[in-house]
Amino acid sequence: MSLSNEKRQLPSLDMTLLESDRPAFIAQLRGMLINGGFLYLENPPVKLDIVDKMVDATEKFFALPPEVKDGVDMSGTAHFNGYLRKGPLENPTREQYNYGDEDIKLDEGAPEYHKIHGTTPWPDEAVFPGSRAVMAEYYRQMKQLSLDFTQYVAEALGLTPDAFEPLFESDVAKRQLRCKLLRYPACAPSTTGFVPHTDSNFLTYLLQPSTELGLEMHSPQGEWYPVAPRRGTFIVLVGRVLEKITHRLVKAPLHRVVSPTQGTRYSVGFFQGVSMDTRVADTKFEFPQQLLDLQHEREQREKDTTEFRFSESDRIPAGEAVLNFKLRAHPLVAYRFYPDLFPKFFPDGLPAKYAGAVH
Numbered sequence: 001m002s003l004s005n006e007k008r009q010l011p012s013l014d015m016t017l018l019e020s021d022r023p024a025f026i027a028q029l030r031g032m033l034i035n036g037g038f039l040y041l042e043n044p045p046v047k048l049d050i051v052d053k054m055v056d057a058t059e060k061f062f063a064l065p066p067e068v069k070d071g072v073d074m075s076g077t078a079h080f081n082g083y084l085r086k087g088p089l090e091n092p093t094r095e096q097y098n099y100g101d102e103d104i105k106l107d108e109g110a111p112e113y114h115k116i117h118g119t120t121p122w123p124d125e126a127v128f129p130g131s132r133a134v135m136a137e138y139y140r141q142m143k144q145l146s147l148d149f150t151q152y153v154a155e156a157l158g159l160t161p162d163a164f165e166p167l168f169e170s171d172v173a174k175r176q177l178r179c180k181l182l183r184y185p186a187c188a189p190s191t192t193g194f195v196p197h198t199d200s201n202f203l204t205y206l207l208q209p210s211t212e213l214g215l216e217m218h219s220p221q222g223e224w225y226p227v228a229p230r231r232g233t234f235i236v237l238v239g240r241v242l243e244k245i246t247h248r249l250v251k252a253p254l255h256r257v258v259s260p261t262q263g264t265r266y267s268v269g270f271f272q273g274v275s276m277d278t279r280v281a282d283t284k285f286e287f288p289q290q291l292l293d294l295q296h297e298r299e300q301r302e303k304d305t306t307e308f309r310f311s312e313s314d315r316i317p318a319g320e321a322v323l324n325f326k327l328r329a330h331p332l333v334a335y336r337f338y339p340d341l342f343p344k345f346f347p348d349g350l351p352a353k354y355a356g357a358v359h
């Protein structure tokens with residue numbers, strides 16, 4: 001039977017429980033990971049003062065003149081950081097800005113896919129005063145949350161807290177983390193702001209600062225339902241890497257964004273990926289039978305009969321899989337920064353619409 005949206009109870013995990021009743025916190029997290037793969041994280045250690053400053057910085061970024069935003073366009077770097085606009089200048093359906101760790105230096109002889117990790121083009125301090133520092137501080141705090149939360153997830157899945165460490169760069173400074181600011185302007189009803197997808201990474205932490213609805217989850221019964229913004233929370237989502245390394249003990253939830261019809265919706269995503277060199281299909285974890293039983297019950301209930309299989313992209317290093325995906329999506333970056341790989345993805349050369357950009 002399908003639930004009407006009014007009756008739908010969305011999973012919510014209070015981080016203060018970690019101190020007062022850790023076993024209860026871990027048990028609740030376990031249930032939410034196995035059944036649903038997403039949750040509202042209440043009372044996170046990242047406090048409202050930095051969150052509010054981050055939201056202010058996000059709004060200020062998108063309010064910059066188009067030529068400033070174009071000056072930090074993603075197509076100007078090899079690292080998939082910077083500004084990206086979907087749709088025409090006057091009428092975009094989505095704008096986005098990605099940034100990550102600074103001071104990344106490629107090791108001598110590193111494989112080509114290590115280039116996905118690198119610096120971000122920033123607007124000049126003169127036109128964007130103070131905001132870069134705020135964004136760096138938000139990133140620092142989210143990074144710490146992601147390191148801690150990874151341990152809780154391992155524990156919730158019946159493993160030792162550090163069980164997932166081998167998946168990540170041993171040097172914490174080099175971990176695959178990215179922050180993405182999103183702006184969705186008002187559009188005609190039922191405009192798609194972000195197509196239905198599962199996140200490809202390990203875990204995602206979404207901040208939804210606007211009151212506008214937009215984010216929707218797909219229920220096992222096949223309905224889309226809203227996941228409304230709640231002040232002071234993050235929405236944590238399981239990504240496909242976590243789904244795969246657990247052989248689907250947890251599942252990455254399908255979600256989408258419907259554009260607002262009035263007002264502007266902002267969202268800030270913090271994306272935690274595994275090491276560029278991790279081959280997802282080579283990982284091996286032993287989960288307690290009691291948890292595998294819960295997985296089985298979920299699969300029965302949801303009539304989920306598809307067999308778990310790794311795909312070809314799980315057998316290559318995770319960074320290479322990310323690069324392959326991104327190069328297809330960003331022909332100009334492929335052309336400018338990955339000339340050896342470019343012909344593999346674009347045997348007929350640059351698509352015509354980019355011709356003007358390379359002369």
Ligand SMILES: O=C(O)CCC(=O)C(=O)O
Pocket residue numbers: 180182194199206208215255257267268269
């Ligand atoms: O706009 C949002 O809140 C979600 C965006 C999203 O799903 C993504 O960037 O993967």
Ligand SMILES: [Fe+2]
Pocket residue numbers: 197198199255
């Ligand atoms: Fe997503």
